[in-house]
Amino acid sequence: MNTLVLSPAERAQAAASLARFVDSYEESLSARPILPDVDRDTLAKLLAEPFPAEGVGVEGFFADLRDRIVPNSTTVAHPRFLAYVQGPPNGIAPYADAITAVLNQNCNFWQLSPAASVVERSVVDWLAGLFGLGPDAGGILTNGGSGATKDAITTALADRRPDFRERGLQSGAPPLVLYTSEEAHRCVDKAAATLGLGLDHVRHIPTDDAFRLRVDLLADAIAADRAAGLEPFCVVATAGTVTSGSIDPIGPIADLCAREDLWLHVDGAYGALFVLADSARETFAPLSRADSIALDPHKMLFTPLEAGALVVKDAGKLRAAFAFSSSYLTVAEDELMLDFMDYGPQLSRSFKALKVWAALRTFGVDTFRAAAERCLRLAARLGERVAAEPGLTLLNPVALTAVCVRLDGRRDEEYPALLAQLADEGTALLGPARLHGQTAIRACVANYRTTEADIDLIGDRLAALAEA
Incomplete structure (x- = not known):
């Protein structure tokens, strides 16, 4: 008989599979690509295939997750995902959502x-x-x-x-x-x-x-x-x-x-x-x-x-x-x-x-206070580095955590390729910006996983690109 209730064995299987997924994802974050190398054939097949009359079961679902969904998903929790005002989910979030x-x-x-x-x-x-x-x-x-x-x-x-x-x-x-x-x-x-x-x-x-x-x-x-x-x-x-x-x-x-x-x-x-x-x-x-x-x-x-x-x-x-x-x-x-x-x-x-x-x-609230303070401090660190670096221009006062950087001598049409290069090489996912008619690269520190080393890596790479 068809049923929408998992058996005790299936519940145990689903729980174990979910725990393994959460643990492996957490442990591998910094090594994952920020932007996926999108497998268009896999996604096209996913779009075209009909839903099955007979379900694939718990094991089949987690296989789909492992083989088709996760490899084609942006790693928003990566410590150098700084393109948007979007931080990683906190650690209790998967369990609260469940x-x-x-x-x-x-x-x-x-x-x-x-x-x-x-x-x-x-x-x-x-x-x-x-x-x-x-x-x-x-x-x-x-x-x-x-x-x-x-x-x-x-x-x-x-x-x-x-x-x-x-x-x-x-x-x-x-x-x-x-x-x-x-x-x-x-x-x-x-x-x-x-x-x-x-x-x-x-x-x-x-x-x-x-x-x-x-x-x-x-x-x-x-x-x-x-x-x-x-x-x-x-x-x-x-x-x-x-x-x-x-x-x-x-x-x-x-x-x-x-x-x-x-x-x-x-x-x-x-x-x-x-x-x-x-x-x-x-x-x-x-x-x-x-x-x-x-x-x-x-x-x-x-x-x-x-x-x-x-x-x-x-x-x-x-x-x-x-x-x-x-x-x-x-x-x-x-x-x-x-x-x-x-x-x-x-x-x-x-x-x-x-x-x-x-x-x-x-x-506790104090943990979030510390995270907010840390993001502000890291953004100020990047802003100070940009302002001091020959070949880089800071376009905005760093009031919060957005840092808008222009590379001196670069034409506006070069910036999309620069952003793609930074992402493809694994430096960081940064975003585009335009302020008072000037095109720039924008880093937004809204990520509690970001470290001083991440900020310095980004600053070093921007400086190298400016020098080049």
């Missing part, structure tokens, strides 16, 4: 996931507390920072226009305008497009020499739009721009938003969790004045994908934007629990909070 799959809690209304509701509340309260958002703060875990920013802008729209849920942007009121910097993440534009604001109503404010939004030009743009009969409603500042890691002047922006009655959202998906580092804590203190903050535990808390978060100063406004009543989803309210379906767009939601909670419980 437990999440076993429990399969639907984190929509609390009756389906009582413990999960409390765990998510605990994680959200801790995240909001890092920024001093106050006693009315709350939030929700999301699929990432882009989703968190979209949900924040949705909340800002509902707060600005009380009839937004009923009439959308069709109320006949003046068109709403959103402001952000020219260095902001593309998720701001995507949110404006998908929410119906329209890209014509997004203002990309120029930045200063350190790639931070210019508050004087922001004030001018707001005044010009008001004079034109438009309605400014929201500013999206950035705490860690994706290219340079720059931090917009949040305090002065908050002052302007207070004067102009504008919602202040901070995209902190890259940088805000560096608040954990003692050396950066004061830098992020002004975020306490934000109405909402997007965060990414799957970056600097090294949680496996997906785990973003949105925290807001007034949780009631988040609920007002997203809560809908349904008789078939109604259960008695409980002061200990939250129905997270009322705080975001999803109904079916996975137990994302468990892997965040598990890591904080297993390793």
Whole structure:
């Protein structure tokens, strides 16, 4: 008889195979290629072959994993994977994710996931507390920072226009305008497009020499739009721009938003969790004045994908934007629990909070503080090396962990080949960057496995390429 339950022997086989896989992968990380030598024939066959009527079983699945999946996967946990703001998963993550799959809690209304509701509340309260958002703060875990920013802008729209849920942007009121910097993440534009604001109503404010939004030009743009009969409603500042890691002047922006009655959202998906580092804590203190903050535990808390978060100063406004009543989803309210379906767009939601909670419980907050501090220190080390090296130009102040390097005398069209060479030879996977019209190589230290030796190897290789 066909069954979807593994026998005791199959469970033992699967558990042993998983343990061997986790151990062997961990032990071999530094020796693995960062980018795979993709076997296109294997992947083409994988795409074309039909799923079997008779299953391949546990042994067949792990054979597929060993022979076809892992060899064609990027080694994101490699210590010199520095192309993106994506760190390796922490050590408890595979086990937390497995437990999440076993429990399969639907984190929509609390009756389906009582413990999960409390765990998510605990994680959200801790995240909001890092920024001093106050006693009315709350939030929700999301699929990432882009989703968190979209949900924040949705909340800002509902707060600005009380009839937004009923009439959308069709109320006949003046068109709403959103402001952000020219260095902001593309998720701001995507949110404006998908929410119906329209890209014509997004203002990309120029930045200063350190790639931070210019508050004087922001004030001018707001005044010009008001004079034109438009309605400014929201500013999206950035705490860690994706290219340079720059931090917009949040305090002065908050002052302007207070004067102009504008919602202040901070995209902190890259940088805000560096608040954990003692050396950066004061830098992020002004975020306490934000109405909402997007965060990414799957970056600097090294949680496996997906785990973003949105925290807001007034949780009631988040609920007002997203809560809908349904008789078939109604259960008695409980002061200990939250129905997270009322705080975001999803109904079916996975137990994302468990892997965040598990890591904080297993390793302790101080371990993450040390990891954040270490990443900042390693990036500063690389930045100092680049700045001192003849033939290399540092294009950005190293505010966080992004280091953008230009090789003197190299044409823009040479950079893709340089990046490919660095990856193919095993030096590092670095990324492209473009700042103020200049093309560069970008290293982003968001990896707790990276060492001083890794940084020095990269610096030596860049110097050799510059000399050549």
